[in-house]
Amino acid sequence: MVGTRFTGRQDRPERANDRTLAELAPGARARVVRVVAPEPATAGRLADLGFTAGAVVQVLRRAPLRDPVLYRVQDYDICLRREQAAWVRVVEEVEG
Amino acid sequence: MSPGCHDGGGGTLALAAPHIALVGAPNAGKTSIFNALTGLRGRTGNYPGVTVSRFVGTCRVGPDRYVIEDLPGTYGLRPVSPDEQIVADALDGHLDGVQRPDALLVVVDATTLRRSLGFVAQVLARGLPAGLVVTFTDELVRRQGALDVDALAEALGVPVLAVVGHRRHGIAPLRELLAGWRSWPVPVLPPPVDGPERDAWVDSVLGFAGYRAAERHRATQRIDAVLLHPLWGTLVFFAVMVLFFQTLFTLAAPLQDVVAAGFDRLAAVVAGHVGNRWLASLLGDALIGGVGSVLAFVPQIMLLFLLLALLEGVGYMSRAAFLMDRVMARAGLEGRAFVALLSSFACAIPGIMATRTLPSARDRLATMMAAPLITCSARLPVYVVLIGLLVDRSGRIGPFGAQGLVMFGMYLFGAVSAMLAAWAFKKLGDHRGRLMPFYLEMPPYRLPSARSVAITVWDSAKSFVYKCSTIIVATTIGLWLLLNLPLHSAAQLQAAGVDPGDRTAVAAYTIDHSYAAGLGRLMAPVFDPLGFDWRINVGVLSAQAARETFVATLGQVAAADGPGDSGEALRGMTYADGARAGQRVFTAPTIAALLVYFAVALQCMATIGVIRRETGTWTWPLVAFGYLTGSAWLLAYLAKTLTGLLTG
Numbered sequence: 001m002v003g004t005r006f007t008g009r010q011d012r013p014e015r016a017n018d019r020t021l022a023e024l025a026p027g028a029r030a031r032v033v034r035v036v037a038p039e040p041a042t043a044g045r046l047a048d049l050g051f052t053a054g055a056v057v058q059v060l061r062r063a064p065l066r067d068p069v070l071y072r073v074q075d076y077d078i079c080l081r082r083e084q085a086a087w088v089r090v091v092e093e094v095e096g
Numbered sequence: 097m098s099p100g101c102h103d104g105g106g107g108t109l110a111l112a113a114p115h116i117a118l119v120g121a122p123n124a125g126k127t128s129i130f131n132a133l134t135g136l137r138g139r140t141g142n143y144p145g146v147t148v149s150r151f152v153g154t155c156r157v158g159p160d161r162y163v164i165e166d167l168p169g170t171y172g173l174r175p176v177s178p179d180e181q182i183v184a185d186a187l188d189g190h191l192d193g194v195q196r197p198d199a200l201l202v203v204v205d206a207t208t209l210r211r212s213l214g215f216v217a218q219v220l221a222r223g224l225p226a227g228l229v230v231t232f233t234d235e236l237v238r239r240q241g242a243l244d245v246d247a248l249a250e251a252l253g254v255p256v257l258a259v260v261g262h263r264r265h266g267i268a269p270l271r272e273l274l275a276g277w278r279s280w281p282v283p284v285l286p287p288p289v290d291g292p293e294r295d296a297w298v299d300s301v302l303g304f305a306g307y308r309a310a311e312r313h314r315a316t317q318r319i320d321a322v323l324l325h326p327l328w329g330t331l332v333f334f335a336v337m338v339l340f341f342q343t344l345f346t347l348a349a350p351l352q353d354v355v356a357a358g359f360d361r362l363a364a365v366v367a368g369h370v371g372n373r374w375l376a377s378l379l380g381d382a383l384i385g386g387v388g389s390v391l392a393f394v395p396q397i398m399l400l401f402l403l404l405a406l407l408e409g410v411g412y413m414s415r416a417a418f419l420m421d422r423v424m425a426r427a428g429l430e431g432r433a434f435v436a437l438l439s440s441f442a443c444a445i446p447g448i449m450a451t452r453t454l455p456s457a458r459d460r461l462a463t464m465m466a467a468p469l470i471t472c473s474a475r476l477p478v479y480v481v482l483i484g485l486l487v488d489r490s491g492r493i494g495p496f497g498a499q500g501l502v503m504f505g506m507y508l509f510g511a512v513s514a515m516l517a518a519w520a521f522k523k524l525g526d527h528r529g530r531l532m533p534f535y536l537e538m539p540p541y542r543l544p545s546a547r548s549v550a551i552t553v554w555d556s557a558k559s560f561v562y563k564c565s566t567i568i569v570a571t572t573i574g575l576w577l578l579l580n581l582p583l584h585s586a587a588q589l590q591a592a593g594v595d596p597g598d599r600t601a602v603a604a605y606t607i608d609h610s611y612a613a614g615l616g617r618l619m620a621p622v623f624d625p626l627g628f629d630w631r632i633n634v635g636v637l638s639a640q641a642a643r644e645t646f647v648a649t650l651g652q653v654a655a656a657d658g659p660g661d662s663g664e665a666l667r668g669m670t671y672a673d674g675a676r677a678g679q680r681v682f683t684a685p686t687i688a689a690l691l692v693y694f695a696v697a698l699q700c701m702a703t704i705g706v707i708r709r710e711t712g713t714w715t716w717p718l719v720a721f722g723y724l725t726g727s728a729w730l731l732a733y734l735a736k737t738l739t740g741l742l743t744g
Contacts, residue, residue, distance in 0.1 A: 041176050042533045048172030048218075049535055050211040052295060064326040065422035068431075070538060074211040075309040077316075077538040079418055081425075084533045 019092070021057060021071070022085035028059045030090035037087040050074035051088050113154065113161040114277060115195050119183065119219055120203030121212060122169030123539050125231035128261035128548060129203055130166040133270070149452050149710065157275045165197065173218040177532055178457045187222050199225040199277040206236040206243055206258070207310045207540075213298045216252070217287040225280035226254050227273055233258040234265075235540075239310035248305035253283050263545065313540040316411075320538075323415050333419050336412070343403055344441065344473065348396030352473070355395060359388025374583070378576060386572030389642055390565045393443065396473060398557045400442040405552040408435075409544025417536055427515040428522030430454070430534050433463045437514060440470035444703045445564070446556055448710055456532040458522065464707055465720055466518035468698050471510035474643040478694050479506055481647050485667060486687040509695055517723075564642075564702040571641030571701055575649075578612035579634070612637065626693065626732050627686035629671050639699045646694070684743045689736035697728035 024030055032055045037043035050073040051057070058072040068079040120126045134153025151166040167186055168179045175181040182191065189196025202219050204212035209230070220226055228248075236243060249256035257273055259266035288294045322328050363380035370376035407413050416438075417431030424434050432453050440447030447467040451460045471479075483502050491498035584606060586596040594605045607613060615637060616630035623633050631650070638649040650666065669681045698704065698721050707717040 037533075041174055044174040045172055045176050045533060045535075047290075048174070048211075048214055050214075052214075053292070054295065061320070061324055063324070063418055063422060064330050065419075067422050067425075068418065068534065068536070070320075070324070070418065072312070074208070076208040076211060077540075079421075079536050079538060081421070081534045084535065 018089055020086045021051075021059075021080075021088040021090050022069075022082045024059045024090070024092065026059050026061050026069075029093040030057050030059075031055070031093055032057060033089045033091055035088050042084075043087070046084070046088060049078060050076070056093065057088070057090060113163045114198045115163045115165065116199050116201055116274065116277060117165045117167050117186065117197035118201050118203055119167050119187070120169060121171050121205065121208070121215065121537070123537050124169070124203045124205045124208075124212070125261045126166060126169060126203045129201075129229060129231070129259060129270070130164060131551060132261055132264055132267045133164050133274070155271065155274065157271045160275060162274055162277075170215075172215060173222070177455050179455060187219075187224065197224065199227070199280055201227050201229055201274075203229045203231060206230045206233045207239070207241065209243065209307060210298065210302060210309065213301060214289070214294060217294055217297065218289045220252070220254070220283045221286035221289050223282055223286070225277060225282055227277070227280050228252065228254055228256040229270065230256060230258045231261055234260050234263075235542075236310050239313060240308070241310035242306055242308040244306040248301070248307075251301045251304040253281060255280060316540040319541055320415070323412070324418065329415075329419060333416065336407070336416070340400075340403060340438070341441070343399060344396070348399050348442075348473065349476065351395040351399070352392045356388060356392040359384055359392065363388070374580070377580065378573075382573045382576035383569070385576075385648070386569040386641075387565065389572065389645060389648075390561065390568050393473065393564075394557060394561060397443060397446070397560050398553055400439070401446065401553045401556045402549070404435075404439055404446075405549045406544065408552075409542070409549055411539050411541045414536060414538050418538065421534070421536075427462075427466075427519040429459055429463060429518055430456075431536060433459060433518070436463050437467060437470055437511075440467040440472060440514075443472050443474070443560065444468045444470065444700065445560055445706045448703065448706050449556075449559070451710070459532070461711070461716065462518045462521040464710065464716065465521045465723075466514040468700070468703050468720060468724060469510050469514035469517055469696065471507045471695070472643075472700075474700070475506075475694055477644045477647050478639070479503060479691065481650070481666075482687050482691050482694075485682050486684060486691070506691065506695060509692075513696065567701045567705055568642045572645065575612065575638045575641060575645075578615065579607055579610050579638075579649075581611055582609075584609070607634075622729075626689040626729070626736055627681075627683070628690070629681050631669070632681065632686075632690070636693070636699075639694070641701060643694060643699050685736040685740040688739040689732040692735040693728045693732040695728075696724055696731055698724035 018033060021030065021032075032051055032053055034053055035043045035046045035051055037046065055073055060070040060072055060077065062069050063079075068081045069085060070077060070079045071085075072078075118126050118130055130151065130153065133155040135155075149168075153164050153166075155162045155164050165186075167183045170180045170183050172180075173184050173187070175184050185191045186194055186197070187200070200219060200222075202216055204216060216228065230243070230245060230248070233243065233245070245256050245258050255273055257266060257270055259270055261267075287297050323332055363384040366384060367376040367380040370379060404413075407416070413435050417434060419431075420434040421431030424430055427433075432455075433451070435453065436447050436450040438447075439450045444467045447470065448464050451463045451467075454460045454463060480503075483499050483506075487498045487502055489497075489499060493501055584592075584602075589596045589602060589605060592605060594601050596602060612634050613630060616633035619633045619637070620630060623636070628636065635646045635650040639646040666682055667680075671677050671679055671681055704717040704721060707720055708714055711717070
C-alpha cells in the first residue's frame, strides 16, 4: 500500500487507498466510498446508521479485547464489530 | 396461539380512541415520552406470536382518550430482525390483531439529528399523518449546537416540538399537539429515502433549520479515555463488578435477613394469638411465611435495581456491553446480553425482562434459556446451609476459607453453565434466519434524573412483587396443606402411639403421614440414585415454589424428628428405611448432588411465568423447565458419583 503513495503533501484523497473500515487504526479519519454487505438489508442498515457515501468516519478506540471498535460518524458515537466494519469501503483522509 | 396472548392488545383498551404510535431510535428518549404521556399506566404484553414486548398506554387530554403505542426502537424501516419487522408491519397495518396507527409521533435526538433525518424521511414516506418530537435540545445547546425548531417544522412540512422528556419540559404542549392530530399533514411529496438524493434532502433541511451539530461532549471524551482504556477500563470494570457483588452480599443479604426475621416474629405473634393450632400454623407458616419470603427479597431487588438503573442511566451499561462483547461473542451472544445476565445474579426475573434490550430475537431466547442458571439470590441461603454441612467452617485452602471457595465455585459453575447453555441454544437455532449485524450506539454520559431512576426502580420492584407474590404465596399455601393434611384426631394419634399433648411428636407424625410425605416417597425412585431420602424430596418439592423455602422446609422436617439445632439435626439425620436405613443422609456425595441440583434445576415458578409472558407461548418455559431439570438430575448424579470416588 505504501508503494502507491505519492510523496509530499496533497489535498486530494488517493483512489488507490480504498480499503475497509476494519483495517484502520484508532485515530484515523476516512471517507465512506460505499457499503458492500452480504445482504442488501444490512447494507441499508449501515446507511441508516450514518455510514453513507461521503460521510466522514473517525476511528475512536478499540475495545480492550480488540473487538468491537468505536467510531464517530454523523456527530455521534457507535461501535461495530470488525465483521461489519469490513463491509464499509473507505478512503483514508490524509491529515494536513 | 395460547389464551391470554392479547393482554397488551390495543384493541381491548379503547376501540374508538385514536391510535398514535411512537417511533424512533433506541436511545432517542421514546420511553420517557411514553411514560410522560401515559403516566406509567402503560401495559405490557406481546405482539402475537413473537418474542417482542409491546407497550400500550392511554393518554387523556381533556375529555379525549388516546391510545399510545411505544413501538420497538429502530434505526430504520428496512427490517434486519423480527423485532424491526414488527415496526414496519405495524406502520403498514399488516400485523394481526394490531390496528394500523392513525398517526405517528417520530422521536429524534437533537444531538444525532443528521443521522436521524434519514429515518424521518423513511417514516414520512409511509404516508401517515406525522408529528416530530425533538429531544435533548438542552444538551444540543449546552454543547454549542443550534436548531430552529419552527424552521425545521417548515422544512419538513409537519409539526415539530422540542421536548426534554426527563425534565418534563414541553409535555403540556405535546398533549395539545396530540389533541390536534387530525390536522397533522401527510407530506404531499414524500422525501427521498435513498442515496445522494436523501443526503441532499438532509443537507437542505438542516441548512434551512439553521442546524449546527453539537460539539463532542468533552466529559464523555475524557471519561471514555479512562473507562474504555485497555488497562484502566478493565480495572474499573472489575471494580464495578466487585461493587455489585459486595452490594449483594454485604448490604442486600443482611437486609433480607432483617425482613425475614420481622416476618418470623409476626408469624410467632399470630401463632400465639390464634387458639386453633392448625389455623395458627396456616396463617403463620403458610400465609405470612409465603408473603414474607417474597417481601424479604424486595429490599435487595430494589437496591440492585437502583445500582443497575444508575449504571444504565449514566451510560456505563453501554460501555460494559462494549467491553464484554468479545467475551459474550464466544457464547454466540453480544455485549448487551451481559447486562441481562448480570441482573440475573439478583434474580432471573429482572434478568429475563432485561433481554428486551437485545435487538435479535434469537439472542433474546438464548439469553432467557441461560439466565436461570446464573446463581440468583434465592439460591444463596440454600448454598449456605449445604456448604455448612459439607465443609468445615475452619477448613482452609491456601489463604482462603474452604467454605468461601466452594461458594465461589458455585457462582462460577452457574456463570459458566449459563454461557454454555446460551451457546448451545444459539447453535441450535442458527441454521435458520439471517445473521444479525451488531452495532451499539454509545450515548454521551448523562446524569440521570432522580425521577427516571426512581421510576425504573419502582417499576421493577412492583413487577417483581406482582409476578412473584401470587405464584409464591399460592405454592407455599399449597405445600403447607400437603405437609399438614390429612388431619389426625386425638384418637388416631393415640392409636398410633403418639401422645396428642406432645407437639413435637404430633408434628413429626403429621409430616410423616402427610400427603407431601406420600409424594416424597412417590418421588423416591427418581431421586434415590442421587442419595435423597423422602424428606429431602419434600424439601426439593417445596423449593419448586421458591428455592429458599428448601431451608425452612428441611428445618421443619428435621426439627420434627427431634427438637434442637436444625443444623445438628440435619447432620445427624439418617435414612429411615430401605437398604441404607440407619446411615447418615447428608454425606458428602449427597450434599454435592444437592448443590449441583439446586444450581441447575429450574425450580422457580415465577421464572417459568415470566418466560411465558416474555415469549408469549408456553413452549419456551416448558423447554427451559425440561432441559434444566433433566440436566440437573444428570449433573447431580455425576457430582454424587465423582464425590463418592474422591471421598471413598
